[in-house]
Amino acid sequence: xxxxxxxxxxxxxxxxxxxxxxxxxxxxxxxxxxxxxxxxxxxxxxxxxxxxxxxxxxxxxxxxxxxxxxxxxxxxxxxxxxxxxxxxxxxxxxxxxxxxxxxxxxxxxxxxxxxxxxxxxxxxxxxxxxxxxxxxxxxxxxxxxxxxxxxxxxxxxxxxxxxxxxxxxxx
Numbered sequence: 001x002x003x004x005x006x007x008x009x010x011x012x013x014x015x016x017x018x019x020x021x022x023x024x025x026x027x028x029x030x031x032x033x034x035x036x037x038x039x040x041x042x043x044x045x046x047x048x049x050x051x052x053x054x055x056x057x058x059x060x061x062x063x064x065x066x067x068x069x070x071x072x073x074x075x076x077x078x079x080x081x082x083x084x085x086x087x088x089x090x091x092x093x094x095x096x097x098x099x100x101x102x103x104x105x106x107x108x109x110x111x112x113x114x115x116x117x118x119x120x121x122x123x124x125x126x127x128x129x130x131x132x133x134x135x136x137x138x139x140x141x142x143x144x145x146x147x148x149x150x151x152x153x154x155x156x157x158x159x160x161x162x163x164x165x166x167x168x169x170x171x
Contacts, residue, residue, distance in 0.1 A: 012062055015062045015063055016062075018063075019063055022093075026090045039070065071098065123151055129141060
C-alpha cells in the first residue's frame with residue numbers, strides 16, 4: 001500500500017526537522033518521545049486541522065506554532081528534563097526560544113556586566129586621586145607613570161576644579 005503525502009504534510013515534516021535541529025541542545029535534555037507526544041497533543045488541543053494544514057504554507061507560521069508548543073510544554077513542566085540542569089548551549093537555546101515566542105522574557109537572565117578594562121580602571125584611579133590627593137602627590141604619580149600621565153591629560157578637562165569660591169558674608 002502506497003501512502004501519498006500532501007505538500008503541506010511534507011513541508012510540516014521538513015520544518016519540524018529543521019526546528020528540532022535549531023534547538024537540538026535544548027531538545028536533547030528531554031525524552032524525544034515525550035516531546036513528540038507533547039507537541040502533538042498541544043497542536044491538537046490548540047489548532048484545527050485546517051489551521052495546521054495551512055500553517056506550513058505560510059512562511060514562518062508553522063515554526064512559530066512549534067516554538068509556542070515547545071516553550072509552553074517546558075514552562076508548564078509538561079516535559080521533564082532527563083538531567084536536572086541544562087548545559088550552557090541548552091540554556092542559550094531556551095533563551096532563543098523565549099525571544100522567538102515573546103513568552104516569559106523576564107526569565108531570561110541578564111548577562112553580568114563586563115569587567116572594567118585596564119584603561120577604565122586607570123581612569124577611575126586618576127579621578128579618585130585627583131579628588132583626594134594633594135597636588136604634590138598627584139604630580140609625583142604623573143611624573144613616574146607615562147600611562148597615568150596620558151590618562152590624566154586625556155581627561156583633565158572633565159575633572160573639574162577643586163578650588164571653591166569664597167563669598168563675603170552679607171554680600
